[in-house]
Amino acid sequence: MSAFYKEKVLSVQHWTDTLFSFKATRDAGFRFQNGQFAMIGLEVEGRPLLRAYSMASANHEEELEFFSIKVQDGPLTSRLQKIKEGDTILVGRKATGTLIPDNLLPGSRLLLLSTGTGLAPFVSLIKDPDVYDRFESIVLVHGCRQVAELAYGESVVATLRDDELFGPLLSEKLAYYPTVTREPFRNRGRITDLISSEQLFNDLGQPPLDIAKDRIMMCGSPAMLDELKGMFESGGFLEGSGNTPGHFVIEKAFVER
Numbered sequence: 001m002s003a004f005y006k007e008k009v010l011s012v013q014h015w016t017d018t019l020f021s022f023k024a025t026r027d028a029g030f031r032f033q034n035g036q037f038a039m040i041g042l043e044v045e046g047r048p049l050l051r052a053y054s055m056a057s058a059n060h061e062e063e064l065e066f067f068s069i070k071v072q073d074g075p076l077t078s079r080l081q082k083i084k085e086g087d088t089i090l091v092g093r094k095a096t097g098t099l100i101p102d103n104l105l106p107g108s109r110l111l112l113l114s115t116g117t118g119l120a121p122f123v124s125l126i127k128d129p130d131v132y133d134r135f136e137s138i139v140l141v142h143g144c145r146q147v148a149e150l151a152y153g154e155s156v157v158a159t160l161r162d163d164e165l166f167g168p169l170l171s172e173k174l175a176y177y178p179t180v181t182r183e184p185f186r187n188r189g190r191i192t193d194l195i196s197s198e199q200l201f202n203d204l205g206q207p208p209l210d211i212a213k214d215r216i217m218m219c220g221s222p223a224m225l226d227e228l229k230g231m232f233e234s235g236g237f238l239e240g241s242g243n244t245p246g247h248f249v250i251e252k253a254f255v256e257r
């Protein structure tokens with residue numbers, strides 16, 4: 001048995017010069033938990049060329065979806081950005097990752113903090129009815145340099161708001177907070193600053209950070225993750241893992257592509 005499924009590309013959407021998303025068929029045997037990642041890629045010169053990608057689709061969905069950067073001289077993404085409907089991609093059989101609700105202690109508010117393509121696992125998680133059962137409220141923060149980089153997230157959230165099942169859940173429980181650092185936008189600033197200044201919570205009209213209630217998942221640039229981890233740990237928050245649930249969990253948005 002091959003270590004990979006061969007899947008067909010169903011559609012590709014380019015959001016900016018540096019960001020695209022695509023959908024592919026999903027083998028009925030491919031199981032994953034929402035928030036996890038798998039190795040995916042292309043066959044290049046007869047050999048698999050793979051990188052870790054979070055599934056942006058939820059595990060109840062029939063198709064797979066991924067959100068990717070385009071690195072001009074990146075071994076994989078220089079090629080992957082050219083895929084078209086009908087092309088074949090490889091999907092590793094084993095999904096893994098720490099951004100799963102079981103790695104968190106019970107809590108009432110879930111903060112999903114992302115930059116760039118670190119949004120992807122949270123796109124999967126906000127399509128998980130179990131997440132809405134576990135938490136009274138969910139805050140999805142997506143930080144980017146430019147407004148255009150928010151487009152995929154904006155589109156996902158807008159589609160879910162119109163969904164028969166998820167529309168009511170989103171309006172009751174989900175606060176979506178896109179923020180931009182390098183041009184004008186209604187929300188501005190780095191996630192670290194928005195949390196330490198409490199501006200995020202003030203803007204949302206929500207209470208400040210509370211270790212008794214808040215559980216956190218973060219995915220994005222290593223520098224942001226380091227800073228956030230330090231901030232939360234100095235407040236007594238503990239990192240969770242597969243063995244020990246904690247107050248927060250972390251996954252790097254993989255950038256060497």
Ligand code: A2P
Nearest residue numbers: 115116143144145181190191192221223224227
């Ligand atoms: P900034 O524009 O101030 O660098 P990138 O495209 O470099 O991955 O960055 C994505 C977003 O993450 C940008 O808005 C960027 O802000 C922000 N960012 C980068 N480093 C940090 C950090 N150490 N803490 C918080 N946000 C960061």
